[in-house]
Amino acid sequence: MKRMHVHVAVDNLERSIGFYSALFDAPPAVIKPDYAKWMLDDPRVNFAISTRGRKLGLDHLGIQVENKDKLQDVYARLHRADGDVIEQGQTACCYAKSEKSWIEDPSGIAWEAFLTTGENIDYGDGTGERVARVAREKSCCAPPAAAKADACCNTRAKS
DSSP states (O other): OOOOEEEEEEEEEEHHHHHHHHHTOOSEEEEEEEEEEEEETTEEEEEEEEEEEEOOOOOOEEEEESHHHHHHHHHHHHTSSSSOEEEEEEEEEEEEEEEEEEEEEETSOOEEEEEEEEEEEEOOOOOHHHHTTTTTOTTTSSSSSSHHHHHHHHOOOOO
16 A cells, blocks of 8 residues: 655645645644644545745645546635636646646645646647746746756656
C-alpha cells in the first residue's frame, strides 16, 4: 500500500485548515498549534501543513480524477474552498489532453483539478495555463523569461 505525502508551509494555519477541509471534504486527522495533517483515502495521500517558518512556494499541486462525475465532484469542492476558481476547460498541455480548473489556497499555492482525456503529441506552449493563471503569474512557462521557460518546460513533468 502506498500513500503520497505532501507537506506545505502555510502562513495562517486556521485559514488553511478551513480551506483544505473544504477542498478534501474532511477535517484533519491531527491538529497541533503549528501543524495539521489529513490521512486521506481519496486521493490516497498524507497531506500535512505547518507554520514552521519555511519558505512558501510550490508551483502547483493537483488532483487527477478518472471520470467526468468525479471531476464535477472535485470542481464543487474547489468552489466550497472559498477562493477564485479559474475554469480552464479543455486544454492540451504536458503531452496530454485534459479538462481542468485552477484555484489557489490561502498561501498562494496553485491547485489544479483535472481529467486526462487523451494524449497530445507535444508538450504544448503553456498558452492555456498562462491564460488560466495569468493573474497569479505562477506559470513556469509564462514569458518574459524565455531561457527559464525553456529549461522549466523541457525538464519538468507536470500533470
